Structures are given as structure tokens and as C-alpha cells.
Amino acid sequence: MTATSDDPRSALAEFDEELQRASLQGHWKMELPKFMEPRSRLHAMHWRWSDLREYLMRSGDLITVNDAGRRTVQLMNPGVTGPRQWTTHTLQMSFQLVLPGEIATAHRHTMNAIRFVMEGGGTFTTVEGESFLMEPGDLILTPGWTWHDHINESEEPIVWIDGLDVPLVFALNGAFIEEFAQPQQQVKRMVRTEADGTQGPDGTTWYFKGPETRHRLLDMGQSARRDEDVVYEYRHADGRPTLPTMLCGMQLLRPGEVTVPTRRTSVGIYSMVGGNGTTVVADTSFTWDRGDALVVPNWTWHHHENHSSEDAMLFFMSDRPLLEGIGLYREERS
Numbered sequence: 118m119t120a121t122s123d124d125p126r127s128a129l130a131e132f133d134e135e136l137q138r139a140s141l142q143g144h145w146k147m148e149l150p151k152f153m154e155p156r157s158r159l160h161a162m163h164w165r166w167s168d169l170r171e172y173l174m175r176s177g178d179l180i181t182v183n184d185a186g187r188r189t190v191q192l193m194n195p196g197v198t199g200p201r202q203w204t205t206h207t208l209q210m211s212f213q214l215v216l217p218g219e220i221a222t223a224h225r226h227t228m229n230a231i232r233f234v235m236e237g238g239g240t241f242t243t244v245e246g247e248s249f250l251m252e253p254g255d256l257i258l259t260p261g262w263t264w265h266d267h268i269n270e271s272e273e274p275i276v277w278i279d280g281l282d283v284p285l286v287f288a289l290n291g292a293f294i295e296e297f298a299q300p301q302q303q304v305k306r307m308v309r310t311e312a313d314g315t316q317g318p319d320g321t322t323w324y325f326k327g328p329e330t331r332h333r334l335l336d337m338g339q340s341a342r343r344d345e346d347v348v349y350e351y352r353h354a355d356g357r358p359t360l361p362t363m364l365c366g367m368q369l370l371r372p373g374e375v376t377v378p379t380r381r382t383s384v385g386i387y388s389m390v391g392g393n394g395t396t397v398v399a400d401t402s403f404t405w406d407r408g409d410a411l412v413v414p415n416w417t418w419h420h421h422e423n424h425s426s427e428d429a430m431l432f433f434m435s436d437r438p439l440l441e442g443i444g445l446y447r448e449e450r451s
């Protein structure tokens with residue numbers, strides 16, 4: 118039987134179409150779930166350092182830093198859909214190569230960024246005129262809208278991790294970028310120690326040295342119980358996280374340690390700093406070595422295992438402060 122306009126269902130269908138033409142929609146068109154929790158679209162991912170490094174060095178043969186602006190190889194997650202792919206829906210991790218004598222010229226942007234040095238040395242990142250020496254294991258912050266440039270004055274290539282909140286800033290349509298008038302800023306001060314890296318009266322630090330981080334982490338490991346996660350979080354003196362949108366940290370896996378399965382509403386992007394081990398994400402096991410990178414999707418059960426007789430260390434980036442700021446952070450341990 119064909120529906121007529123006397124049929125209430127047909128009248129509703131006609132009404133729905135009328136609303137649609139007026140750029141409106143009735144809430145009755147949506148299915149209301151009785152229960153909901155995050156189901157991550159992200160893929161759990163693993164990249165090997167040997168591959169990452171080889172691709173990065175090949176990029177050094179094929180493109181100059183002048184042509185590229187920044188010569189980075191970016192981690193891409195096929196679960197991020199939209200106009201661009203990123204490492205996760207909020208944070209991006211990339212690997213940057215600067216060859217001897219090269220300058221990555223000065224600019225600023227509203228995206229917050231961190232640099233974590235993988236290998237090399239004798240290179241400086243200048244932030245707002247403060248020139249920070251870059252050595253393996255160092256973390257340097259370039260908070261949003263701070264001028265920054267990089268120069269490699271050594272004889273060796275340098276490789277570091279770039280971590281940015283660019284997917285979030287793009288999603289919020291909040292990106293501003295400006296080039297500095299000169300290729301480099303004028304250097305006001307050289308910074309080589311953590312004490313020198315403290316900025317301004319609010320006591321933020323933009324510089325965390327690798328050896329100090331390592332010592333703090335090992336000290337924490339000495340006093341921690343066996344069933345406790347040993348995690349050093351890069352925070353400012355007053356407890357604020359690394360950046361408003363990003364918490365960086367270093368996790369120690371003691372010999373034989375297997376961590377408690379956990380899931381968080383935040384994403385985790387890991388760079389394995391030392392040792393080797395296995396990370397189990399949902400039902401997939403990733404066996405990793407030094408330098409490998411991993412993505413742990415949000416709200417996904419995962420744990421780490423170190424079956425070796427050596428310590429393992431995992432550098433990570435998380436969007437936890439962002440989620441905490443708007444009441445969305447949750448964590449469960451099994």
C-alpha cells in the first residue's frame with residue numbers, strides 16, 4: 118500500500134525533509150544509545166628505529182632543509198581520517214633530521230611543541246633568544262607562539278623527535294604561523310644546564326637534561342614497589358604539566374617487570390629510549406627495541422613487559438592534560 122499524506126509516518130517524513138531544507142534536524146532522527154564509552158578509531162602502531170632512521174637519512178639525500186622548511190618524517194595513523202592524517206587525533210610525533218651546517222629557520226606558531234633528542238649533538242635550538250644545547254635524551258619545549266630556530270654546528274647529523282598538538286589546533290581552526298624577519302634569532306643567552314633553562318618568574322622550565330631525567334627515574338625505581346609503575350613526568354616546579362595540551366614522561370621497566378594492564382581516555386605515543394621489551398595493546402603484541410615508536414590508542418587495554426636483565430626506558434607523549442582540563446580523563450587498571 119502506498120503511503121498518503123494522511124499517513125502520520127509520511128507526514129513526519131515530509132516534515133523531516135522540510136526541516137532538512139531549513140538546515141534543521143529533529144532529535145528523533147538520532148539513535149540514543151543506552152550505554153556508551155569511547156571506541157578508538159586509532160590503530161595500534163609500531164615503527165622500527167632501523168626503518169625510521171634509514172628513511173630519515175634518505176630524505177637527507179633527496180631534500181634540503183631550505184626546500185622542506187623542516188625536514189621531518191611524520192608518523193601516520195591510518196585510523197585518523199579527515200583532510201589530513203596524523204599520529205593520533207590530537208598529537209603528532211615526527212622525526213627531524215638537521216645535517217651539519219644546516220639551519221631550520223626561525224618561525225612561531227600557536228601549536229605547542231617539544232623536541233626530544235635521539236642522536237647527535239653540537240646543535241642548538243633557540244627559543245625566544247635563549248639558545249639550548251641539544252644532546253641525546255634532552256627535552257626542549259617550544260610553547261605555542263614562541264619564536265624558535267635550530268642550527269647544527271657539529272660535524273654529525275642530529276635526529277630528534279618533534280611532538281606537537283597540531284591535529285588538535287587544526288581541528289579547532291586555531292593555527293597561526295609567522296616567519297621571523299631573519300633566518301635566525303639573535304642569541305641573548307646560551308643555555309647548557311637545567312638551572313639555566315628556567316624561564317621567568319612563574320618558574321617554568323623549557324629544558325630537561327637527559328642525564329638528570331635518567332637519575333631521577335632510576336632513583337624512583339629504587340624506592341618503588343614491584344607492582345608500582347615507575348614514571349617520571351616532565352612537570353614545572355608548581356606541578357603544571359609539560360604543556361597545556363601535552364604531558365611528556367619517561368617510564369622505567371625494571372628487569373623482569375610486567376606492568377598492570379591499564380586503559381586511559383588519553384592517547385600514548387611512545388619512543389623506546391633504551392633496552393628492549395614487548396608492549397601488548399588489546400590482542401596484539403609488539404616486540405620493540407631501542408628507538409622504536411609505538412601508538413597506544415585511547416581507552417585501549419595495554420601493558421608493557423621487560424623480560425631482559427637490563428632496564429628499559431620509554432619516553433612518551435600523552436594528551437592527558439587536555440582531557441583533564443575538560444573533565445574527560447579516566448583511567449582503569451585491571
Ligand SMILES: [Fe+2]
Pocket residue numbers: 224225226230265
Ligand atoms: Fe616550528
